[in-house]
Amino acid sequence: MILRPAYRAHEHLLAPARETAQVWRLIMGLIIASGVYLICNQTMFRTLYTWQGKNAPAFSETLIAGTTPFAMYVLLLSFGFMTLGVAVALKVVHKRGFPEILGNAALFRKQLWAVLAILVLINLAIWVLPPWDMGAPLVSNMSLGGWLILLPVSLLAVFVQVSAEEVLFRGYIQQQLAARFRSPLVWMAVPALLFGVGHYVPEEAGSNATAIALWAVVFGLLMADLTARAGTLAPAIAVHFMNNVTAILITALPDNLSGLALYISPFSLSDAEAVRAWLPVDFGFMIVSWLAARLAIRR
Template sequence: MIPPSYEPLVAPARPRRQLWRTVLGLAVALAIYVLWMVAMGAVLWAWQGGDVFSVQLGRISTGSDPWSLVLLLSTFLGGWAGLWVTMHLLHRRSLRSLLGRAPLVLRDFVIGVGAMALIGGTMTLAIAPWLPPLALTPDLGVWLTFLPLALLGILIQTGAEELVFRGYVQSQLAARFAQPLVYLIVPSLLFGMAHFNAEELGGLAWVVVASTALFGLIASDLTQRTGALGLAWGLHFANNVLAILVISVMGGLDGLALLRLPDGAAGEELLRPLLYSDMILMVAVWAACRLWVRRR
C-alpha cells in the first residue's frame, strides 16, 4: 500500500515501472559513472604522467589530502549524469521528478541538516570524554580555503546517492510492487552493500554495512512520509559533513578533517562502539524527524 504522501514520487514511475527497465537503468547509470571516472583518470594521467598518476590515484581513492578528497567527491557527478541519461532514455521522465517539489525539497533539506547538526552534535559532545585526544588540523587556513569546495562536493555526492537509492530504485519498486517490505528494504540493503569493503574495514565491514543499511532504511521511510528527497538528503549531507569535514574517526576520507584521531588510534576496539553509537544516533534523529513530520 502506497501512503498518499508518497504518491508525488511514485506516480511518475508507473507508466514505465517494468523491473527490467529498473535493472537496465541501474546498469546504464553505473556504466556512465564508471566512464566519468575513467575520463577523469585519463585527464589526470595526461596532466601528471604515469608515475605521478599511480601515486595520486591511491591518494584519491582514500581522500587523504584536500585536492584528492575534492576530486573523489567530484566523481559523483558521473552518478548525476548517468541517472539523467537513464531517466530520459528508459523512463521518459525528468531527473527532477525523482526529487519532489522544489520548495518542499529545500525546506526539508534545511530541517534535515538542522536535526542532524543538533542531535548529532549533542551526542558527539556526550561521547567525547571516551575518545582519545583528537588532533586539530595543522593548517586551519587550508581547511577554510577548501571548505566551500568540499561542501559542494559532499552536496553532489550525497545527492547522487539519494537520487539513485531513494529517488530512482525506491520509486520504481514502489510503482511495481506497492509493498513497503520491498520498496523500503531492497534499496536499503543495496545501499548498505555498496559500502562493503572487507579489504580496508576488516572485521568491521559488516558492521559498516549494517549501519549504512539502517541509515538507508531511515532515509527511505522519511522519503515516503514526506513525498520528497529533501529530508533524507539533508540528513545524509549533514552526517557526511560531520564525518568527513569535522571529526574523522574511520581512518579514511580525512584529507580535510578539522579533527581526527591520532595515527594508529583508529583500531577496531574503538571503532566498533562508535559505529554502534552512530546507529543509535540515527534512530534518535529518525524519531525526531518522524515527530516533526506528524505535527507539521
C-alpha cells in the first residue's frame, strides 16, 4: 500500500490489521461489538429500573433526558460497553489485542497531553474574550462549588464516552477499512458517514437535524485525518474530549443532557433559528481545534 507522505504514521495502526482485513470480518466484528454493547446496556438499565421500583417510569424519563448528574453518569459511562464490544470483536474475529488499536502507548500519552494542552489554552482564551454570552445571558444550572466537586468524575465519564466513539469509528472501522482499501474515500468517508447517521436526530433537532448530522460527518473526516497523521487515536480523542466537555460540562442545552453542566444555553435544540445561527460558529471552532491539534503533534 502506498500512503500519502502525511499519512505515513497511519501504517503503525494498519500493520496489525492486515492479516484479517477482509470486509466480512469487519461486518461480523461490528455485529459482535453491537451485540455486546446492547446486551450489557439492557442488563444495566433493567437492573436500574428494578432498583427504582415504583419510581422507574420517572427515572426513565430523567435518564433519557439526562437532566440529573446520576442520569448523566449512567449515560456517559454506559459507552464503556462500546469499548468492551470492540475489544471482544478484535479478539474473537481478528485475533488482535485491544492496545493495538490505540497506537504506541508512549506516543499516545505524549500526543494526548500535547493536544489537550493547546486546546485548553484556546478554550480559556475564548471564555476570557468577548462576547461573554450566546446572544442572551447564560443560565446557571448548578452552583460552582457543587460543579467542582463533581468535576473529576464528570471528566472521567466524558472521557469514557468520547474514547469509546473514537475507538469504534476512528479506531476499529477506520483501521480495518484502511488495511483493506487504499483510498481515503473509503476509510475516511465510511466511518464519518456512519458517525453522521448516529447524530441525525430529527425528533430532537427538527429542521436543523441535517445540518447537525453534516457537522458530525465533517468532524469525523477531520478526526480521521488526525488519526492518520498521528499514528495513534490520542489527538482525535483529545479534540473530541474538549468538544464534549464544553457541550456537556460547561454549557449544555436545557432540553438535553444538561445534568452535569455549569450553565445552560438561552435556547434549546428545538429553537431552529438560534441553533442555525450558532452552527457556523461550531463549524469554525471545529476547524480551529483540528488545526491546533495538527500543530501540537508536529512538535
